[in-house]
Structures are given as structure tokens and as C-alpha cells.
Amino acid sequence: MNLLNVWIIMKREFGGYFATPVAYVFIIIFLLLTGFSTFYVGNFFERGEADLYPFFSMHPWLYILLIPAISMRLWAEERKSGSIELLMTLPVSVFEAVLGKFMAAWAFTGLALFLNFPLWITVNYLGDPDNGVIIASFLGSLLMAGGFLAIGSCISAITKNQVIAFVLSLIVSLVFVLSGYGIVIDFFASWAPRTIVETISSFSFLTHFDAISKGVIDLRDMMYFISLIVIWLFANALIVNARKAD
Amino acid sequence: MTLRIEIDDIAKHFGAIKAVDGVSFSVSKGEVLGFLGPNGAGKSTTMKMITGFLTPTRGTVRVCGHDVLQDPISVKANLGYLPEGAPAYADMTPDGFLKFIAEIRGLSGAAKRRAIDESADRARITTVMHQPIETLSKGYKRRVGLAQSILHNPPVLILDEPTDGLDPNQKHEVRTLINEMADDKAIIISTHILEEVHALCTRNVVIANGKVKFDGTPLELEAKSRYFNAVCVNVANIEQSQFEAFLTSLSYVSQVEKLDNNAGFRVYPKSGQQVTAQLSENIRENGWEIDALYAEHGRLDEVFRSITLPASEAKN
Numbered sequence: 195m196n197l198l199n200v201w202i203i204m205k206r207e208f209g210g211y212f213a214t215p216v217a218y219v220f221i222i223i224f225l226l227l228t229g230f231s232t233f234y235v236g237n238f239f240e241r242g243e244a245d246l247y248p249f250f251s252m253h254p255w256l257y258i259l260l261i262p263a264i265s266m267r268l269w270a271e272e273r274k275s276g277s278i279e280l281l282m283t284l285p286v287s288v289f290e291a292v293l294g295k296f297m298a299a300w301a302f303t304g305l306a307l308f309l310n311f312p313l314w315i316t317v318n319y320l321g322d323p324d325n326g327v328i329i330a331s332f333l334g335s336l337l338m339a340g341g342f343l344a345i346g347s348c349i350s351a352i353t354k355n356q357v358i359a360f361v362l363s364l365i366v367s368l369v370f371v372l373s374g375y376g377i378v379i380d381f382f383a384s385w386a387p388r389t390i391v392e393t394i395s396s397f398s399f400l401t402h403f404d405a406i407s408k409g410v411i412d413l414r415d416m417m418y419f420i421s422l423i424v425i426w427l428f429a430n431a432l433i434v435n436a437r438k439a440d
Numbered sequence: 441m442t443l444r445i446e447i448d449d450i451a452k453h454f455g456a457i458k459a460v461d462g463v464s465f466s467v468s469k470g471e472v473l474g475f476l477g478p479n480g481a482g483k484s485t486t487m488k489m490i491t492g493f494l495t496p497t498r499g500t501v502r503v504c505g506h507d508v509l510q511d512p513i514s515v516k517a518n519l520g521y522l523p524e525g526a527p528a529y530a531d532m533t534p535d536g537f538l539k540f541i542a543e544i545r546g547l548s549g550a551a552k553r554r555a556i557d558e559s560a561d562r563a564r565i566t567t568v569m570h571q572p573i574e575t576l577s578k579g580y581k582r583r584v585g586l587a588q589s590i591l592h593n594p595p596v597l598i599l600d601e602p603t604d605g606l607d608p609n610q611k612h613e614v615r616t617l618i619n620e621m622a623d624d625k626a627i628i629i630s631t632h633i634l635e636e637v638h639a640l641c642t643r644n645v646v647i648a649n650g651k652v653k654f655d656g657t658p659l660e661l662e663a664k665s666r667y668f669n670a671v672c673v674n675v676a677n678i679e680q681s682q683f684e685a686f687l688t689s690l691s692y693v694s695q696v697e698k699l700d701n702n703a704g705f706r707v708y709p710k711s712g713q714q715v716t717a718q719l720s721e722n723i724r725e726n727g728w729e730i731d732a733l734y735a736e737h738g739r740l741d742e743v744f745r746s747i748t749l750p751a752s753e754a755k756n
Contacts, residue, residue, distance in 0.1 A: 202543045206529070213531040213572075276527035280588070283491045284544045285517040439494050 195293075199286045203294025204301070207268075211302050220263060224306045227256055232313065244321025249313055250331045250407040254371050254399050257342045262363035264302060265346025266356045268295045269434060274354040278438050292431045296340075296347050296423075303339045307332065327409030334406030337419045338399060342367050344426035351433040371399045442469045444596050444626035445490065450499030451650075452485050459485045461650035462499070467626045467643075469595070472618065474641030474658075475630040478748050482650040483630040484524050487600050490628070491521045503596055517545075520594040522602055526585030530574035534565055534584045537573060538591060545592040555591050562617055563587035579610045586614065590621065597627040603636065615639050634740040637661065648748035662738025663712055664747070671716050674704025674731040675723060683728075690722065704732060 211217040228249065232238045236248020272278040281291060317323050346363040353359050373379070373394050382391050402415040445467040452460040460482040467473045477483050488494040490501050492512040500507060506514040528537055538560065542552040560566050563583040568576055573584055586602060602618070603611045611633075618627065618640055629640060637644055637658045644661050646654040654661060662668055675683055680702065687696045687707055692715050695708040709715040716735045723730055 199544065202540065206532075206540045209536070210529065210531060275530060276523065276525060277529055278527075279488070279493055279523040280521075280527050283493050283516055283519075283521045283523070284541070285513045285546075286544060287513065439488065 195287070196290060199290040200294040200297065203286065203291055204297040207295050207298030208301055211264075211298070217302065220260070221306050221309060224256070224260055225309060227260070228252070228310055229313075231256065244317055244323040246313065246317055246323070246328050246331065247407060249310070250335055251404075253335045253338065253407070254403055257339055258364060258367045258371055261303065261339060261342035262346050262360045262367065264299050265343050265363060266350055266359040268299060268347045269351035269430075270353055270356045270359045273351075273438070273440075274356075278434075282434075282438050288431045288435050292347070292427055292434060296343060296427055296430075299343050299347065300336075300340050303343065304336055307336060307339070324409065330409045330411050331407050334403065334411065334415070337416065338403050338406070341370075341399065341419045341422045341426075344423040344430070345370065348426045348430035348433060351430055351437065370397065373398045443467075444469055444504055445628065446500075446502040447486075447490065448500045448502075450486070450489055450496040450501060452482075452489060452494060453497045458650050460489070460496075460647075463647060463650070463652055464499075465645050465652065465655055467596075467628060469626050470623055470642075472622050472627045472629065472640055472642050474637050474644045475628055475647070476632065476634075476637070476644055476744065477630075477647040478632065481648045481748065483647065484600055486647070487521075487598050487628065487630060488523075491519060491598055492516055493523075518594055519596040519598055520589035520592065521597075522585045522589040522599045524600040524604075526582045528573050528581065528584055528588070531572055533570050533572055534560065534576075534587070535569040537584065538587060541588050541591055547592065555593070559587040559591040562590065562620075564613060578605050579607065582606060583610075583614070586617070595625060597621070597625050599627065599629045601630055601632075603631065603633060634744060637740055646744070646747050653747045661743060662740065664743045665738030665740070666708065667736045667742070668738035669709055669712050669714050670736045671707045671709070671719055671733065672699065672704060672736060673707060673719060673723070673733045674699075675728040676731050677729050686726070690719070692718065706736070 211220075231252035232246075232249040236252055238248045241248065269278070272281065282288070314328060317328075318325070342363075345366050346359070349363045349366060350356075350359040352362070379391060379395055382394055386394075402418045405412055406415055443466050447463060447465055449462050449464050450460060451458065451462050463482070463486055465473075475483050475486070485494065489496045490503065490508070492508045492515055495509070500509070501515075502508070503515040504518040506518065508515045529540075532540070535556070538556045539552070542555050545555075547555050560569060563586045565580060565583050565587055568580055573581060576584065582602065582605065586599070589597060589599065599618070603614050606614060615636070618629065621627070622642075629636070641658055643657055644654065645652055646661070654664075673687075680698075684696055684698070684705060687693060687705055690707075692710050692713065693707050694710045697706045697708070699706055707715070707719065714735070716733065720730065720733055723733075
């Protein structure tokens, strides 16, 4: 693994987001939705507490919708335009390319997340929040976004069609958020063995993110998201390798 | 003669379809190998296997001594590749695109700048360096792809239809560029434009249905034509029938054919030998006045058809 190659691919991909209005549209919508969900759904003011829990607790739901919009182009576009043939015949490995593209999408998400800083200023102006909790929650949210992105990136490699990539990623993300909740468990309980059902229920993004959004950084939650990212990106590389020439 | 590309019995099967079925050839430094064949013959598939984009079903490919399966990164570092259709990142400018390629190729600082300027200059895209690639004409897009492939001055160049879709002037420029680079590189060019056989190539490989049908010089390819070294001749001051009888009687002539519009005769020599000088002498010995006398080249389109089509179809 040549990290310089990862960096070069990441730079190109990151710049690609800003070559069209897509990045700006996305960031504006992201900020509008986080603002809306924090103030109207999360009742930021009515709670009367100086923290950003209403902001962070909404993130899994926002990410289900918005992250697939970032990840859908990663490989689908590359395959559709044929530029994958160029990329895969440059002296880079598949893993470097997968990681570089993923990191670019992750950095872009991080930027969009960071642009919520006026909210942080507001809460510091209004009260005296625990900024350590806020930083921990921010990192936790970023980690969870990485999980969504890894899923989306992998699915984007399956198809040449960005719309299909978007819809499939959205559905898989939804499954990962909702697993552990009624409908998903019922679906599996009808035919799968108990141990598998329990395993599935422990896979919920919500369970692992809930503690983080309250500022509790548990190593197991971190490991959950990190191993999720690693597994999906590994699958991503295998799929790219198998389907690049189709 | 250093061997730069060695291909040994490669095949690529897609399910039951044998796109490439046992192709072997090699290319040395200084050679420009014209890779000919009808559409769907397996040209692009073969090139994709050489560049490591496709994994062969069997067989080995070595580029500059590196095996493409065991050491793909070294192979890729040693070659420049223009894929069919010259794909690029459409929303980038040629400048940004070439910067990316240069960095991935391990160039930085002044060397990177120099490589970009040189390749842009050679591919003649300096005037469009800051326009998004998607807004460029087909010819410019092709040349951006060409600039990308030669940027790191690779010892091996693989160009898949580099002149496809270009106008005659652009074709000429691209051919000039390739000829300029030919001496110190091993180059494979796929094409179905037969005029490029003479304009570009030092050697030709013709494939059809995934198999090599011909491997030799352009002259050898021409020699397979029945028109190769045939002579068209006409004289002024003699009856046509008498002249035809005279031509048929010559010992080195195998066949005489009457041309349309009383334009004379086409004389086919025995075993493809050159007979122009001797024929001219024999006619003068008889005191006849020569109106026209010229040797024909081999007809490549006819050779191409006879090589790549089954015998039954080639006649039509």
C-alpha cells in the first residue's frame, strides 16, 4: 500500500466534488436539514440544555438519505465513463484506489459536518456546554458517516447507474440503522436461527451511535464502525477487481 | 533488438465466447506494430490483457521483463496506454488531468511541470489546457488521452485506435507524433484504417476470431495480394489483340487481364517477381510506343478480406 498514491487519488476525487455545483448544493441542503432537525425535531431551545444532543442524535437519519448521494458516483461514474480502464492501468493497486476515493468522500462529509460550527458557537454563547462531549460526538458522527460511506462506495461498484447505486445504498443503510428494531428482526426471525438474529440486532448503527452521541466513547463502538468500514471497503476492492471490465 | 513486449499464447474466454484464443507475438524497441483486424476480432481484449486491465484465461504477458500477473505495478509503470475511446475525467481540465497522471506516475516539482508541458506540446493541446475536457471536441479529447499516455516517456506504448474519429489533418499530426517517438519505444497500435499500415507500422499482426492470421512486415502483407507487382501497360501503335498475344507469350507472365475502357492490360508476373523493367525493354525491342506503364502495389483491403474472412465470403 503506497500512501502517496492514496493521497493523490483522494486529492483528485475531492476536487471532483467541487468541479460541479453538486458539492455546494449538497452542503447547503445538509446544513438546512441539520438545522431543521436540530431546532424543530430535536427541540434544541425547548430542552433548555446547553448541549448538542438534538443535533447529533438526528445524524443517523440524515446520513441514510444524504450519504448515498455522496457515495453513488464513486465507482458507478468511473465505470460508466470508462475512466476506470485508465485508473486501473495506472501504477496503483485496487486497494489504493478504493481507499483514496473513500477518503475523499469522507473528507467531504467531514467538511460538511464541520460547517455546522455556528451551532457550536450558538450553544457556547447561550450556555456552558461540555465541549469535550461535543468533540467526542463530532468524531463519533464522522466515524458513523465513514460506515455509511463504505457501504455506499461498495454498492457503487456494483452498478454503472448512479440512481441504482443511490437507491440500493439507501436501502442497505436503512437496514443497518434499523437492525435491532422490530421490522428488521421480525423479517429475520421468521427463518434464521436465533444466534444469527441476535448477531443482526447487535449490528444496528443506532445502538452504537447512541452512546457516542452522548459523548461516551466506548472502544467497542469505535471498533464496530472501524471494522465495518474495513470489511465494506475490502468487499469494494474485490467487486471493483471482478467487475471493472464489464 | 531488445524485446519489450512478450506475449505467449494468451487467451480470454467470456463464458463460451473465445474473444482471444491463443495469441502470441513479441515487440522490440524501435518497432511500431500495427495490430489489425475487423471489429470484434479481439484487438482491444488483447491490449487490455497486455496492460493488465483484463486477466488472461491462460498464457503470459511480459512487459520489459515483468510478468503482468505477478508484478502488475511494474508493468503499468513501464507502459503508456490509450484505451479505446480515450476515456478521461470529463469535469477536469487537461492541465488538472495531466497533473494527476504525472503525480500518480511519481513525478513532482519541476520534473512534473516539464513532463506536462512536453506531452501537452507534443500532443498539441497547449491551447485548451484550461477548458474542461467534456467541452472539448473529439479530436482534442483523443489528443488529451494521447498526452496522458506519453507523459512519463514510457518504454512501451499501447494505443487503441489512436486516430479513430480524427479528421485527416489530425490523423496526420498523430501519425507524425508516433513516428517521432518510434525509435526508442516499442509501440502497439490497433487500427482498422489500412492506410496506416504504410504510414506508421514497421510490422503488422492481423487477427481475426481471436487468432493471429498474419505476422510480418507491411511489404510481406502487401505481397499476399494478387496485385502485388502486377504491371499495367498500354501501347499506342499496335492492335490490342496482337499486343495481348505478345504479353501472354512472355515467359515471366502468368496471366494477362484486359483493363476497362481500352486502357490497356494488367500483367501478373509469375511468383510475384518485379518485371516492370524487363517488360518495358521487351516492348521497346518491338519498336512499340509505350503509353502507360506502372507497377501496382498490393491491395491491402483485398488482403485484409482474404485473411480475416472465411474463404467462401472473401470472394464477394
